Amino acid sequence: MSDKDAEFQSLDELAAEGDEMDAAAAAGFEEIKALQAERDELRDKFMRALADAENMRKRADRDRREAENYGGSKLARDMLPVYDNMRRALDSANEAEHEINKALLEGVELTMRELLHVFKKHGIEPIAPEVGDKFNPQLHQAMFEAPLPGTKAGEIIQVAANGFMLHDRLLRPAQVGVSSMPAS
Template sequence: MAEPKDDDFLDDPERAEAEARAFETEEIDDADVELETLRAERDEMKDKWMRALADAENSRKRADKQRREAEQYGGSKLARDMLPVYDNLKRALEAAGDKTEENTALLEGIELTMRELSNTFRKHGLVVISPAVGDKFDPNQHEAMFEAPVPGTKAGEIIQVSAEGFMLHDRLLRPAQVGVSSFTG
């Protein structure tokens, strides 16, 4: 709006008053627009800040979860590689049979090694899954190596244990390998 001339107001006082009101209104409108613009920018910045804050919190939680999982399950490859050692020690004990004068020292050495390995497994959260003949087959912990109709058993019962299984904390590292009855008589 053009600046009013001083001599225009002298001729028409009503016009001068109207123009003064319009000039004030225009200043108020400009201030309102500027205030609304600043509020919109503030709200946009607050929204961006809140999102960045939430993003940072989510990243922190994700990193914390990954750290915990790495602590618990980071050794799973090594543990999996040690399972055949456990199996072989167990087979050696079973194959040796009863203690005799000749094999007592050897059997005691194998038993000691087996006990130490079992303690180390337990210390690191590795738990043996040791099903027994007659237990019910559980596909979450057992792997059926074969099925056979064995009289005197129910379908789904374990009839032979080929190898023990292992859990690492709450995860299955290796299922127990078993034979399962398919007898329905």
């Protein structure tokens, strides 16, 4: 073998080694691209899991606040007839009975004040419309309509029962009678 043949052979070997190195570099580059894609996918999954965890925390916090504020609404609704009955008892006593049953009526009044204090403590506020107020379907329930001279259509002419709000929610609408006087 001549020096030239040996030289060509070593050039061929170098070229083959270069091809192997290019193939290895290409394989390494492909592996780097695959690892970057996997990293990006894992980063995306991590960010989504983080967002889900934050949303769950917010939802749990909101649910806890709602349970705290409105969890007792069934009990509160069940206590409203007690208030109504006490109100009727006080309203039904005439002047003569006030003197005879003074201690009893005073006890009922104190109990009613305490009930209202407990209501207030738990975010229950009365809706007490007055005769002549404008009917509001968001807060009032019309029990009847009647034409009453000297009133305008949509005015409250009688209050049958007070309503109640639990924080910002309607617990029970005020029960009222409404004027249906036609416009003149």
